[in-house]
Amino acid sequence: MRILHTMLRVGDLDRSLDFYTSVLGMKLLRRQDYPEGKFTLAFIGYQDEANGAVLELTHNWGVTEYELGTAYGHxxxxxxxxxxxxxxxxxxxxxxxxxxxxxxxxxxxxxxxxxxxxxxxxxxxxx
Missing domain, CATH: 3.10.180.10 (2,3-Dihydroxybiphenyl 1,2-Dioxygenase, domain 1)
Structure with missing residues (x-):
């Protein structure tokens, strides 16, 4: 077994993609819209998914912010x-x-x- 990805829900996918690619230097590996479910998934990382763990950014259409909660660390x-x-x-x-x-x-x-x-x-x- 190995870790594949960690998912984060984001309020503005383009803003988040800009941060992770332009500020932290990750690459957009793949992006898929799911119109029937009204969400978009974008996978980002420093290497491809076959060789390392990546981040999955999930944007639920119409949701602009989330409460982070007390369990999330970093x-x-x-x-x-x-x-x-x-x-x-x-x-x-x-x-x-x-x-x-x-x-x-x-x-x-x-x-x-x-x-x-x-x-x-x-x-x-x-x-």
Whole structure:
């Protein structure tokens, strides 16, 4: 077994696709409208689905926002340099909500950014 994808419901698919592709550098792998169900699925990632886990962005037509709830934590991305990643993300219009620095009670350098729907993405600097 392996993880295939994680699904996030988004209020504005084009805005979310722009964030994940332009700000975080992912690729749109496939997109499909389901008119009878009134939703669209878009799969994005850094590699194709056969070789790694991806994100599924689900847009339910007519729904513009969601409550994130208290169970959701974050998505984690490995980066070479968390400080530079924050600068690059900010320069591309992204929102950094926790600047790069050592994690509490540890030495791993992390940072957090937020997507347009408020989902948190952790950046973990490779050792």
């Amino acid at each position: 998505i984690a991305l490995a980066v070479d340099d968390a400080y530079k990643a924050c600068d690059d993300i900010r320069a591309r219009g992204g929102k950094v909500v926790r600047e790069a620095g050592p994690m509490k009670h540890g030495s791993t350098v992390i940072a957090f950014v937020e997507d347009p729907d408020g989902y948190k993405i952790e950046l973990i600097q490779r050792a």
